[in-house]
Amino acid sequence: MAGTKGLLMLENFIGGKFLPCDSYLDSYDPSTGEVYCKVPDSGKKEIEAAVEAAREAFPIWSSWSPEERAQVLNRLADLLEQSLEELAQAESKDQGKTLMLARTMDIPRAVQNFRFFASCILHHTTECTQMDHLGCLHYTVRTPVGIAGLISPWNLPLYLLTWKIAPAIAAGNTVIAKPSELTSVTAWMLCKFLDKAGVPPGVVNVVFGTGPRVGEALVSHPEVPLISFTGSQPTAERITQLSAPHCKKLSLELGGKNPAIIFEDANLEECIPTTIRSSFANQGEICLCTSRIFVQRSIYSEFLKRFVEATRKWKVGIPSDPSASMGALISKAHLEKVRSYVKKARAEGAQILCGEGVDTLDLPPRNQAGYFMLPTVITDIKDESCCMKEEIFGPVTCVVPFDSEEEVIKRANNVTYGLAATVWSSDVARVHRVAKKLQSGLVWTNCWLIRELNLPFGGMKSSGVGREGAKDSHDFFTEIKTITVKH
Ligand SMILES: NC(=O)C1=CN([C@@H]2O[C@H](COP(=O)(O)OP(=O)(O)OC[C@H]3O[C@@H](n4cnc5c(N)ncnc54)[C@H](O)[C@@H]3O)[C@@H](O)[C@H]2O)C=CC1
């Protein structure tokens, strides 16, 4: 929809209707740095309206059978799939990621999220125990929680939003979703498919705007008993504070400072390309991305040489360029933040082997003001450096040597985060041993980001609270009740 100035104008989606807002935020195309879209700057008023719609829709939606809800989710998946190309184009323009990645990862996964939870909801069982000597039967029932507040980030916009919406509505909740104000377009496009898929008005409400304004209004609302959040640790802290007076159920999926541990018996033919991908996929803007690479000393020089060579081939280009591996970062502020880490590393005496400040970007004139940065490899850096401790969330990775298994486990665990690790070795016993000792919610050995949606996903330590996945999401989006019957 073109607005008065030729900009894309988004509207909130409340109670099955698109509604304009009193004020709007600028949204930028990261590949040019130009404003191309206006996003509603919603606040308390819009949250009140969304709560009212979600409250009204809840009794009917929660009374539908799992089969009926599953049918709706599957129809929604089909509609998204039919519009895959249009959604991929929009995601790439809004986020800066390559069109190829949006086409092959983001949108297919959004489709899969709906299909997956449509299937899951048909297969949950509850528990039953008996106390014959007392003539008692005990069993549990699960019921939807009510209105779920869903807050998602800008790095994998539709992918992560649907990872929350699908299990929440499959379980019979109604939802108020608040996508990132930086990447709102595909969430708005999703709303256009809801009615056609058979989602009743008020079941899915999407309210756009900033975290401090509309996000906090949602989190603080007393009629929203549950918040599922993916994003940064400081925001999670704020959400926890605001939720505390209401004792809300919280699922917090936060950042990482993910290690890759590469032993001397690793298959480097597979390890190097995968570690390039785990460091730089989606511009390094995935919470699962590798940012500390520990390499056993006997192969350190060879690894480093080959890794830097391969990094230089990881092409930065405009998002529509089919030969580009990486597009633009999300925003000017984020680009500056990521660059500042490289600057700090240099000031500490670390070596920048390729990328930022070493090589030059080659971009068309129209994209010179876009938020592009070359993939950057840092070495000769201390474990105590902020580049080895803090989440950079960009195309920057550090490579350091290690000597023993015991030492590397200690160093890998020596950060506040605990989300994802990769371990590379052909010694199966070692792989199991190391995986068990790592303080990490996810460990990929000899691979990265192969997702099994059935199993728990999430982090330990500062990387989050709770897990998402088939059973975990169902547990989170339902309340359990134990019933005892004396017969
Ligand atoms: N899954 C992850 O691990 C992610 C981590 N990050 C990390 O966070 C850093 C900052 O990125 P941001 O976009 O600022 O993340 P953020 O945590 O501020 O944003 C995530 C979502 O939370 C909302 N939000 C922000 N403040 C809020 C508040 N007070 N109450 C309720 N909702 C609020 C935002 O509008 C957005 O929808 C990144 O550089 C990266 O390090 C960012 C996105 C995803």
Ligand SMILES: N/C(=C\C=C\C(=O)O)C(=O)O
């Ligand atoms: N939560 C994030 C990634 C999740 C990936 C997945 O579920 O496959 C993130 O980058 O924030």
